[in-house]
Amino acid sequence: MATSDKTKTRDAGKTKARILAAAKKEFAKHGLAGARVDEIAERAKANKRMIYHYFGSKEDLFQVVLEEAYLDIRTAEQKLDLDNMPAMDALEKLVRFTWAYYLKNPEFITLVNSENLHRARHLKKSKLIPEISAKFVGMMDELLDRGVREGTFRLGLDPTQVNITIAAIGYYYLTNRFTGSIVFDRDLTAPEALAARIEFNVETIKRLVAA
Amino acid sequence: MATSDKTKTRDAGKTKARILAAAKKEFAKHGLAGARVDEIAERAKANKRMIYHYFGSKEDLFQVVLEEAYLDIRTAEQKLDLDNMPAMDALEKLVRFTWAYYLKNPEFITLVNSENLHRARHLKKSKLIPEISAKFVGMMDELLDRGVREGTFRLGLDPTQVNITIAAIGYYYLTNRFTGSIVFDRDLTAPEALAARIEFNVETIKRLVAA
DNA sequence: GAAAGAAGTAACTAGTTAGTGCATTATTGG
DNA sequence: CCAATAATGCACTAACTAGTTACTTCTTTC
Structure with missing residues:
Protein backbone atom coordinates (compact mmCIF):
# COMPACT_ATOMS: atom_id res chain seq x y z
CA MET A 1 0.00 0.00 0.00
CA ALA A 2 1.17 3.52 -0.79
CA THR A 3 2.48 5.62 2.03
CA SER A 4 0.75 8.77 0.80
CA ASP A 5 -2.65 7.96 2.27
CA LYS A 6 -2.10 9.37 5.69
CA THR A 7 0.34 12.27 5.51
CA LYS A 8 1.49 11.22 8.92
CA THR A 9 4.13 9.01 7.34
CA ARG A 10 7.60 10.28 7.95
CA ASP A 11 9.40 12.19 5.23
CA ALA A 12 12.62 13.97 6.09
CA GLY A 13 12.72 15.85 2.78
CA LYS A 14 9.22 17.24 3.13
CA THR A 15 9.73 18.24 6.74
CA LYS A 16 12.93 20.01 5.80
CA ALA A 17 11.15 21.81 2.99
CA ARG A 18 8.28 22.84 5.28
CA ILE A 19 10.76 24.24 7.79
CA LEU A 20 12.55 26.19 5.07
CA ALA A 21 9.33 27.67 3.74
CA ALA A 22 8.18 28.65 7.21
CA ALA A 23 11.57 30.13 8.04
CA LYS A 24 11.57 32.19 4.87
CA LYS A 25 8.23 33.71 5.83
CA GLU A 26 9.20 34.36 9.42
CA PHE A 27 12.62 35.85 8.63
CA ALA A 28 11.10 38.00 5.89
CA LYS A 29 8.41 39.27 8.21
CA HIS A 30 10.49 40.03 11.27
CA GLY A 31 14.14 40.01 10.25
CA LEU A 32 16.75 37.74 11.78
CA ALA A 33 16.56 39.22 15.29
CA GLY A 34 12.77 39.51 15.32
CA ALA A 35 12.11 36.03 13.99
CA ARG A 36 11.14 33.35 16.52
CA VAL A 37 12.29 29.77 16.22
CA ASP A 38 9.17 28.52 18.00
CA GLU A 39 7.03 30.35 15.48
CA ILE A 40 8.90 28.76 12.59
CA ALA A 41 8.39 25.31 14.11
CA GLU A 42 4.69 25.91 14.56
CA ARG A 43 4.21 27.29 11.06
CA ALA A 44 6.09 24.33 9.61
CA LYS A 45 4.01 21.95 11.70
CA ALA A 46 7.27 20.48 12.86
CA ASN A 47 8.78 20.04 16.27
CA LYS A 48 11.36 22.67 17.16
CA ARG A 49 13.88 19.91 17.72
CA MET A 50 13.71 19.15 13.99
CA ILE A 51 14.99 22.60 13.15
CA TYR A 52 18.10 22.04 15.21
CA HIS A 53 18.40 18.52 13.86
CA TYR A 54 18.39 19.61 10.23
CA PHE A 55 19.89 23.09 10.36
CA GLY A 56 21.96 23.34 13.53
CA SER A 57 21.07 26.83 14.66
CA MET B 1 27.74 80.24 40.35
CA ALA B 2 27.13 78.37 37.13
CA THR B 3 25.94 74.79 37.34
CA SER B 4 28.22 73.64 34.55
CA ASP B 5 31.30 73.13 36.69
CA LYS B 6 30.67 69.57 37.71
CA THR B 7 28.77 67.78 34.99
CA LYS B 8 27.26 65.70 37.72
CA THR B 9 24.60 68.36 38.18
CA ARG B 10 21.25 67.26 36.93
CA ASP B 11 20.21 68.28 33.47
CA ALA B 12 17.10 66.70 32.06
CA GLY B 13 17.70 68.11 28.59
CA LYS B 14 21.19 66.77 28.27
CA THR B 15 20.29 63.35 29.64
CA LYS B 16 17.42 63.15 27.18
CA ALA B 17 19.74 64.15 24.34
CA ARG B 18 22.33 61.56 25.34
CA ILE B 19 19.65 58.87 25.41
CA LEU B 20 18.41 59.89 21.98
CA ALA B 21 21.88 59.82 20.47
CA ALA B 22 22.62 56.43 21.99
CA ALA B 23 19.27 55.06 20.84
CA LYS B 24 19.86 56.28 17.31
CA LYS B 25 23.14 54.36 17.18
CA GLU B 26 21.73 51.21 18.72
CA PHE B 27 18.57 51.12 16.59
CA ALA B 28 20.59 51.85 13.45
CA LYS B 29 23.03 49.08 14.22
CA HIS B 30 20.61 46.32 15.21
CA GLY B 31 17.14 47.37 14.09
CA LEU B 32 14.17 47.75 16.42
CA ALA B 33 14.00 44.08 17.42
CA GLY B 34 17.75 43.64 17.73
CA ALA B 35 18.35 46.81 19.77
CA ARG B 36 18.79 46.39 23.51
CA VAL B 37 17.42 48.92 25.98
CA ASP B 38 20.18 48.12 28.49
CA GLU B 39 22.77 48.81 25.82
CA ILE B 40 21.19 52.19 25.05
CA ALA B 41 21.23 53.11 28.73
CA GLU B 42 24.87 52.16 29.08
CA ARG B 43 25.93 53.99 25.94
CA ALA B 44 24.03 57.10 27.10
CA LYS B 45 25.63 56.85 30.53
CA ALA B 46 22.13 57.06 31.89
CA ASN B 47 20.16 54.73 34.08
CA LYS B 48 17.69 52.56 32.22
CA ARG B 49 14.99 53.97 34.43
CA MET B 50 15.51 57.34 32.70
CA ILE B 51 14.62 55.92 29.31
CA TYR B 52 11.25 54.84 30.59
CA HIS B 53 10.85 58.08 32.49
CA TYR B 54 11.41 60.26 29.42
CA PHE B 55 10.20 58.09 26.57
CA GLY B 56 7.75 55.60 28.01
CA SER B 57 8.75 52.48 26.08
C1' DG C 1 11.12 -10.27 11.68
C1' DA C 2 14.53 -8.23 14.41
C1' DA C 3 18.18 -4.93 14.78
C1' DA C 4 19.73 -0.46 13.73
C1' DG C 5 19.16 3.87 12.64
C1' DA C 6 16.42 7.75 11.40
C1' DA C 7 12.33 10.81 12.37
C1' DG C 8 9.73 12.89 15.72
C1' DT C 9 8.04 14.59 20.51
C1' DA C 10 7.51 16.78 25.09
C1' DA C 11 9.32 18.95 28.81
C1' DC C 12 12.96 21.48 30.48
C1' DT C 13 16.94 24.94 31.29
C1' DA C 14 19.91 28.74 31.56
C1' DG C 15 20.26 33.08 30.12
C1' DT C 16 18.19 37.31 28.49
C1' DT C 17 15.10 41.23 28.19
C1' DA C 18 11.57 44.94 28.57
C1' DG C 19 9.67 47.12 32.02
C1' DT C 20 8.78 48.66 37.46
C1' DG C 21 8.45 49.75 42.52
C1' DC C 22 10.38 52.41 45.58
C1' DA C 23 13.75 55.02 47.85
C1' DT C 24 17.04 58.88 47.36
C1' DT C 25 18.99 63.14 45.87
C1' DA C 26 19.06 67.49 43.64
C1' DT C 27 16.64 71.83 42.04
C1' DT C 28 13.41 75.54 42.28
C1' DG C 29 9.80 78.74 43.62
C1' DG C 30 7.82 81.00 47.58
C1' DC D 1 15.51 77.80 53.98
C1' DC D 2 11.80 74.83 53.23
C1' DA D 3 8.33 72.35 50.71
C1' DA D 4 7.18 70.65 46.37
C1' DT D 5 8.68 68.77 42.30
C1' DA D 6 11.69 66.73 39.17
C1' DA D 7 15.82 63.75 38.28
C1' DT D 8 18.25 59.59 39.35
C1' DG D 9 19.65 54.94 41.00
C1' DC D 10 19.14 50.16 42.60
C1' DA D 11 17.28 45.94 42.71
C1' DC D 12 13.81 43.19 41.11
C1' DT D 13 10.34 40.36 38.15
C1' DA D 14 7.63 38.16 34.86
C1' DA D 15 7.83 36.72 30.46
C1' DC D 16 10.35 35.11 26.76
C1' DT D 17 13.77 32.56 23.92
C1' DA D 18 17.48 29.73 21.77
C1' DG D 19 18.93 25.51 22.43
C1' DT D 20 18.94 20.62 24.81
C1' DT D 21 18.01 16.10 27.22
C1' DA D 22 15.94 11.99 27.17
C1' DC D 23 12.68 9.53 25.21
C1' DT D 24 9.22 7.17 21.78
C1' DT D 25 7.85 5.77 17.21
C1' DC D 26 8.49 4.62 12.63
C1' DT D 27 11.18 2.72 8.52
C1' DT D 28 14.57 0.11 6.28
C1' DT D 29 17.72 -3.56 5.49
C1' DC D 30 19.63 -8.03 5.87
Missing part, protein backbone atom coordinates in the same frame (compact mmCIF):
# COMPACT_ATOMS: atom_id res chain seq x y z
CA LYS A 58 18.84 29.79 13.94
CA GLU A 59 21.69 31.55 12.17
CA ASP A 60 22.54 28.56 10.00
CA LEU A 61 18.89 28.27 9.05
CA PHE A 62 18.90 31.91 8.06
CA GLN A 63 21.91 31.35 5.86
CA VAL A 64 20.26 28.48 4.02
CA VAL A 65 17.08 30.51 3.52
CA LEU A 66 19.12 33.39 2.14
CA GLU A 67 21.13 31.21 -0.23
CA GLU A 68 17.96 29.64 -1.56
CA ALA A 69 16.49 33.08 -2.17
CA TYR A 70 19.49 34.20 -4.22
CA LEU A 71 19.56 30.90 -6.06
CA ASP A 72 15.92 31.31 -6.99
CA ILE A 73 16.18 34.79 -8.52
CA ARG A 74 19.43 34.03 -10.33
CA THR A 75 17.93 30.85 -11.79
CA ALA A 76 14.87 32.73 -13.01
CA GLU A 77 17.11 35.36 -14.62
CA GLN A 78 19.05 32.72 -16.53
CA LYS A 79 15.80 31.54 -18.09
CA LEU A 80 15.05 34.92 -19.64
CA ASP A 81 16.84 34.05 -22.89
CA LEU A 82 17.89 37.60 -23.64
CA ASP A 83 20.11 36.70 -26.61
CA ASN A 84 17.39 36.31 -29.18
CA MET A 85 16.22 39.90 -29.44
CA PRO A 86 17.66 43.40 -29.90
CA ALA A 87 19.75 44.53 -26.93
CA MET A 88 17.37 47.36 -26.09
CA ASP A 89 14.42 44.95 -25.94
CA ALA A 90 16.45 42.54 -23.86
CA LEU A 91 17.30 45.29 -21.38
CA GLU A 92 13.64 46.29 -21.08
CA LYS A 93 12.73 42.68 -20.53
CA LEU A 94 15.27 42.44 -17.72
CA VAL A 95 13.96 45.64 -16.07
CA ARG A 96 10.40 44.31 -16.19
CA PHE A 97 11.45 40.91 -14.97
CA THR A 98 13.34 42.34 -11.99
CA TRP A 99 10.35 44.44 -10.97
CA ALA A 100 7.92 41.56 -11.37
CA TYR A 101 10.17 39.25 -9.38
CA TYR A 102 10.40 41.69 -6.46
CA LEU A 103 6.64 42.17 -6.53
CA LYS A 104 5.94 38.46 -6.52
CA ASN A 105 8.66 37.58 -4.01
CA PRO A 106 8.68 40.37 -1.43
CA GLU A 107 10.57 38.11 0.98
CA PHE A 108 13.63 38.39 -1.19
CA ILE A 109 13.88 42.10 -0.46
CA THR A 110 13.37 41.79 3.28
CA LEU A 111 15.86 38.95 3.54
CA VAL A 112 18.50 40.93 1.69
CA ASN A 113 17.80 43.96 3.88
CA SER A 114 18.20 41.85 6.97
CA GLU A 115 21.45 40.38 5.67
CA ASN A 116 22.86 43.84 5.00
CA LEU A 117 21.98 44.93 8.53
CA HIS A 118 24.30 42.10 9.52
CA ARG A 119 26.94 43.27 7.05
CA ALA A 120 26.52 40.18 4.88
CA ARG A 121 28.14 37.94 7.44
CA HIS A 122 26.11 34.91 6.36
CA LEU A 123 26.58 35.46 2.64
CA LYS A 124 30.32 35.77 3.19
CA LYS A 125 30.40 32.16 4.33
CA SER A 126 28.62 30.91 1.21
CA LYS A 127 30.47 29.10 -1.56
CA LEU A 128 27.44 29.04 -3.80
CA ILE A 129 26.71 32.76 -4.12
CA PRO A 130 29.91 33.93 -5.85
CA GLU A 131 29.46 31.21 -8.48
CA ILE A 132 25.93 32.07 -9.46
CA SER A 133 26.64 35.79 -9.21
CA ALA A 134 29.45 35.60 -11.76
CA LYS A 135 27.04 34.29 -14.39
CA PHE A 136 24.61 37.09 -13.64
CA VAL A 137 27.31 39.74 -13.96
CA GLY A 138 28.55 38.23 -17.21
CA MET A 139 25.06 38.47 -18.67
CA MET A 140 25.03 42.27 -18.41
CA ASP A 141 28.60 42.48 -19.70
CA GLU A 142 27.58 40.78 -22.91
CA LEU A 143 24.31 42.64 -23.23
CA LEU A 144 25.98 46.05 -23.04
CA ASP A 145 28.63 45.03 -25.57
CA ARG A 146 25.98 43.84 -27.94
CA GLY A 147 23.97 47.03 -27.54
CA VAL A 148 27.02 49.07 -28.48
CA ARG A 149 27.60 46.88 -31.55
CA GLU A 150 23.96 47.28 -32.53
CA GLY A 151 24.42 51.04 -32.22
CA THR A 152 21.64 51.55 -29.66
CA PHE A 153 23.73 51.75 -26.46
CA ARG A 154 26.39 54.30 -25.69
CA LEU A 155 30.00 53.31 -25.11
CA GLY A 156 31.75 53.00 -21.76
CA LEU A 157 28.86 52.00 -19.51
CA ASP A 158 29.90 50.07 -16.41
CA PRO A 159 27.82 46.86 -16.31
CA THR A 160 27.88 46.79 -12.52
CA GLN A 161 26.50 50.32 -12.26
CA VAL A 162 23.74 49.44 -14.71
CA ASN A 163 22.88 46.27 -12.82
CA ILE A 164 22.78 48.13 -9.53
CA THR A 165 20.63 50.88 -11.00
CA ILE A 166 18.09 48.46 -12.43
CA ALA A 167 17.75 46.77 -9.07
CA ALA A 168 17.74 50.08 -7.18
CA ILE A 169 14.83 51.79 -8.90
CA GLY A 170 12.56 48.80 -8.29
CA TYR A 171 13.88 47.61 -4.95
CA TYR A 172 13.89 51.00 -3.24
CA TYR A 173 10.34 51.78 -4.31
CA LEU A 174 9.06 48.48 -2.97
CA THR A 175 11.04 48.16 0.25
CA ASN A 176 10.18 51.72 1.23
CA ARG A 177 6.60 51.71 0.06
CA PHE A 178 5.25 52.09 3.60
CA THR A 179 7.20 55.18 4.65
CA GLY A 180 7.01 56.39 1.05
CA SER A 181 3.23 56.34 1.08
CA ILE A 182 3.30 58.70 4.05
CA VAL A 183 6.04 61.01 2.78
CA PHE A 184 4.49 61.37 -0.67
CA ASP A 185 0.92 61.26 0.65
CA ARG A 186 -0.29 58.71 -1.86
CA ASP A 187 -0.78 54.96 -1.87
CA LEU A 188 2.35 53.65 -3.57
CA THR A 189 1.01 50.10 -3.38
CA ALA A 190 -2.13 50.78 -5.45
CA PRO A 191 -2.20 48.83 -8.74
CA GLU A 192 -2.14 52.04 -10.80
CA ALA A 193 0.81 53.34 -8.82
CA LEU A 194 2.73 50.11 -9.37
CA ALA A 195 1.93 50.17 -13.07
CA ALA A 196 3.09 53.78 -13.36
CA ARG A 197 6.33 53.00 -11.55
CA ILE A 198 7.44 50.16 -13.81
CA GLU A 199 6.82 52.28 -16.93
CA PHE A 200 8.84 55.09 -15.37
CA ASN A 201 11.64 52.67 -14.57
CA VAL A 202 11.77 51.31 -18.11
CA GLU A 203 12.07 54.88 -19.37
CA THR A 204 14.80 55.68 -16.83
CA ILE A 205 16.98 52.75 -17.89
CA LYS A 206 16.43 53.26 -21.62
CA ARG A 207 17.51 56.88 -21.32
CA LEU A 208 20.47 55.86 -19.20
CA VAL A 209 21.95 53.53 -21.80
CA ALA A 210 20.79 55.23 -25.01
CA ALA A 211 23.51 56.15 -27.53
CA LYS B 58 11.26 51.09 23.64
CA GLU B 59 8.81 51.57 20.79
CA ASP B 60 8.05 55.17 21.71
CA LEU B 61 11.76 55.86 21.88
CA PHE B 62 12.17 54.39 18.43
CA GLN B 63 9.44 56.66 17.11
CA VAL B 64 11.12 59.78 18.47
CA VAL B 65 14.48 58.71 17.02
CA LEU B 66 12.87 58.14 13.65
CA GLU B 67 11.06 61.48 13.63
CA GLU B 68 14.27 63.29 14.51
CA ALA B 69 16.05 61.53 11.66
CA TYR B 70 13.46 62.64 9.11
CA LEU B 71 13.41 66.13 10.56
CA ASP B 72 17.17 66.36 10.20
CA ILE B 73 17.38 65.41 6.52
CA ARG B 74 14.38 67.54 5.55
CA THR B 75 15.84 70.55 7.36
CA ALA B 76 19.17 70.14 5.58
CA GLU B 77 17.38 69.92 2.23
CA GLN B 78 15.55 73.17 2.86
CA LYS B 79 18.89 74.89 3.30
CA LEU B 80 20.09 73.98 -0.19
CA ASP B 81 18.72 77.17 -1.72
CA LEU B 82 18.03 75.65 -5.11
CA ASP B 83 16.20 78.66 -6.53
CA ASN B 84 19.23 80.73 -7.40
CA MET B 85 20.68 78.62 -10.17
CA PRO B 86 19.57 76.92 -13.39
CA ALA B 87 17.19 74.05 -12.77
CA MET B 88 19.62 71.46 -14.14
CA ASP B 89 22.32 72.65 -11.75
CA ALA B 90 19.85 72.64 -8.88
CA LEU B 91 18.86 69.08 -9.65
CA GLU B 92 22.48 67.97 -9.75
CA LYS B 93 23.06 69.69 -6.45
CA LEU B 94 20.14 67.81 -4.92
CA VAL B 95 21.41 64.47 -6.23
CA ARG B 96 24.85 65.14 -4.77
CA PHE B 97 23.40 66.36 -1.50
CA THR B 98 21.22 63.27 -1.09
CA TRP B 99 24.17 60.98 -1.70
CA ALA B 100 26.43 62.91 0.67
CA TYR B 101 23.76 62.92 3.36
CA TYR B 102 23.28 59.15 3.18
CA LEU B 103 27.04 58.65 3.31
CA LYS B 104 27.48 60.89 6.31
CA ASN B 105 24.38 59.66 8.14
CA PRO B 106 24.18 55.93 7.51
CA GLU B 107 21.83 55.57 10.48
CA PHE B 108 19.12 57.29 8.48
CA ILE B 109 19.02 54.44 5.99
CA THR B 110 18.98 51.67 8.58
CA LEU B 111 16.29 53.39 10.61
CA VAL B 112 14.08 53.79 7.56
CA ASN B 113 14.68 50.15 6.62
CA SER B 114 13.69 49.06 10.09
CA GLU B 115 10.56 51.21 9.99
CA ASN B 116 9.52 49.69 6.69
CA LEU B 117 9.98 46.20 8.09
CA HIS B 118 7.35 47.33 10.58
CA ARG B 119 5.16 48.69 7.80
CA ALA B 120 5.67 52.30 8.95
CA ARG B 121 3.54 51.78 12.02
CA HIS B 122 5.47 54.37 14.01
CA LEU B 123 5.57 56.98 11.26
CA LYS B 124 1.82 56.59 10.83
CA LYS B 125 1.33 57.97 14.33
CA SER B 126 3.44 61.04 13.67
CA LYS B 127 1.88 64.46 13.15
CA LEU B 128 5.18 66.05 12.27
CA ILE B 129 6.22 63.96 9.27
CA PRO B 130 3.37 64.81 6.86
CA GLU B 131 4.01 68.52 7.44
CA ILE B 132 7.71 68.51 6.69
CA SER B 133 7.22 66.06 3.84
CA ALA B 134 4.79 68.38 2.04
CA LYS B 135 7.46 71.07 1.79
CA PHE B 136 9.95 68.59 0.41
CA VAL B 137 7.52 67.38 -2.23
CA GLY B 138 6.65 70.96 -3.20
CA MET B 139 10.32 71.71 -3.79
CA MET B 140 10.59 69.15 -6.58
CA ASP B 141 7.26 70.28 -8.04
CA GLU B 142 8.61 73.76 -8.53
CA LEU B 143 12.01 72.63 -9.71
CA LEU B 144 10.58 70.49 -12.48
CA ASP B 145 8.23 73.27 -13.61
CA ARG B 146 11.09 75.69 -13.73
CA GLY B 147 13.27 73.28 -15.70
CA VAL B 148 10.53 72.95 -18.30
CA ARG B 149 10.23 76.75 -18.53
CA GLU B 150 13.98 77.01 -18.93
CA GLY B 151 13.78 74.48 -21.74
CA THR B 152 16.18 71.98 -20.18
CA PHE B 153 13.67 69.48 -18.70
CA ARG B 154 11.11 67.49 -20.61
CA LEU B 155 7.41 67.89 -20.00
CA GLY B 156 5.17 65.60 -17.97
CA LEU B 157 7.64 64.26 -15.43
CA ASP B 158 6.04 63.09 -12.19
CA PRO B 159 7.84 64.85 -9.30
CA THR B 160 7.26 61.92 -6.96
CA GLN B 161 8.83 59.46 -9.37
CA VAL B 162 11.85 61.72 -9.77
CA ASN B 163 12.19 62.14 -6.02
CA ILE B 164 11.96 58.41 -5.47
CA THR B 165 14.47 57.72 -8.21
CA ILE B 166 17.03 60.17 -6.82
CA ALA B 167 16.75 58.55 -3.42
CA ALA B 168 16.73 55.03 -4.86
CA ILE B 169 19.97 55.11 -6.83
CA GLY B 170 21.91 56.33 -3.80
CA TYR B 171 20.06 54.54 -1.02
CA TYR B 172 20.05 51.10 -2.63
CA TYR B 173 23.75 51.21 -3.40
CA LEU B 174 24.60 52.11 0.18
CA THR B 175 22.16 49.93 2.10
CA ASN B 176 23.11 46.89 0.02
CA ARG B 177 26.81 47.58 -0.17
CA PHE B 178 27.67 44.47 1.87
CA THR B 179 25.80 41.88 -0.18
CA GLY B 180 26.58 43.94 -3.29
CA SER B 181 30.31 43.68 -2.69
CA ILE B 182 29.97 39.90 -2.74
CA VAL B 183 27.62 39.65 -5.72
CA PHE B 184 29.67 42.01 -7.87
CA ASP B 185 32.97 40.80 -6.48
CA ARG B 186 34.38 44.26 -5.84
CA ASP B 187 34.58 46.55 -2.83
CA LEU B 188 31.66 48.92 -3.28
CA THR B 189 32.70 50.87 -0.20
CA ALA B 190 36.14 51.85 -1.55
CA PRO B 191 36.54 55.63 -2.00
CA GLU B 192 37.02 55.26 -5.76
CA ALA B 193 33.91 53.11 -6.00
CA LEU B 194 31.87 55.68 -4.08
CA ALA B 195 33.18 58.50 -6.26
CA ALA B 196 32.33 56.55 -9.42
CA ARG B 197 28.82 55.85 -8.17
CA ILE B 198 27.85 59.45 -7.48
CA GLU B 199 29.05 60.53 -10.93
CA PHE B 200 27.04 57.74 -12.48
CA ASN B 201 23.98 58.79 -10.50
CA VAL B 202 24.26 62.42 -11.60
CA GLU B 203 24.39 61.22 -15.19
CA THR B 204 21.40 58.92 -14.67
CA ILE B 205 19.20 61.71 -13.33
CA LYS B 206 20.30 64.26 -15.93
CA ARG B 207 19.45 61.88 -18.73
CA LEU B 208 16.16 61.05 -17.05
CA VAL B 209 14.90 64.63 -17.01
CA ALA B 210 16.61 66.00 -20.14
CA ALA B 211 14.35 67.60 -22.76
